[in-house]
Amino acid sequence: MTVIKRIFTNLFSGWFQLRRSFPAPLLDEISQAIGTGEAQHIGEVRFAIEARLSIVDVLAGVTSRSRAEQVFAEQGVWDTEHNSGILIYLLLAEHRVEIVADRGISRYVEQEQWDAICSRMCKHFAQGLWRQGSLEAINQVHGLLRPYLANLQVSNPNELPDQPIIL
Template sequence: MIEFKRIFSNVFGGWFQLKRCFPKPLLTEIGDAIGAGEAKHIGEVRFAIESRLSFAEVLAGVNSRGRAEQIFAQQGVWDTEHNSGILFYLLLSEHRIEIVADRGVSRYVEQARWDAICQRMCSQFALGNWREGSLAGIAEAHEILGEYLSDPNVPNPNELPNKPIIL
């Protein structure tokens, strides 16, 4: 079944929000928060923002979770020594947030914990608190990763870029 609301929101919405919601200083702050948190554990965090899906993607049934998994693979978030990558994926046009965790993280952390972070971020974003929602979500993810992936005896190189991905 064709979802006209999804088509409408992706064709006409989202594209103009990106720079307003995520100006360059905030993107820099997000990258810095990712780097600072990663220094405390062997997890790797990526943060991707997409303004909207294409008309063809919506017609093909691509949803935010499927797109997040696609970006996870394309960006090589899975390609870390300890399989410890996670991806925050924001789809502005549909007001959706997904967190995809690699198998080295998923063995310790249930998806429900990531989904709870997404819900809190959505609540902040609905109030227009883009900075607060993003940074709080990243901080919470670092806390979780620190619970399970902190070992001072394991080398901790920065395996993935910290800079947010704009799609």
């Protein structure tokens, strides 16, 4: 996508989608799905939704991936005892989804697996299936984490909030 197209996309898209696509009841369901899944392993999942980037960010070359990594750091998703944080990041204006995994998870799960989840989410979202895409992705993330991070002989406190982050 060219810089000009990204500027127009971020100026005129996304901001009106946020509350329509992610109403309060869906945000509550997302929070519940995160909490339920985290009870089964030591991973910590965060779900962030950003309507659009600022024009300054677009001109600076900020991509959805670099923004997701920035949010990962700013929200302290990396700051878990077992380096087991995961961020699911949505940039509504550009129809982009990114998953950033901490180093404690990256050794078990390849980026291609995260990318496949992102791709499925985008397909659901393109059809207006915001609830299905979000909840299915969260369940798939938990499914990838369970084989590696479940049944460990460590404590499993809820280290990060389960509520979605609205940026």
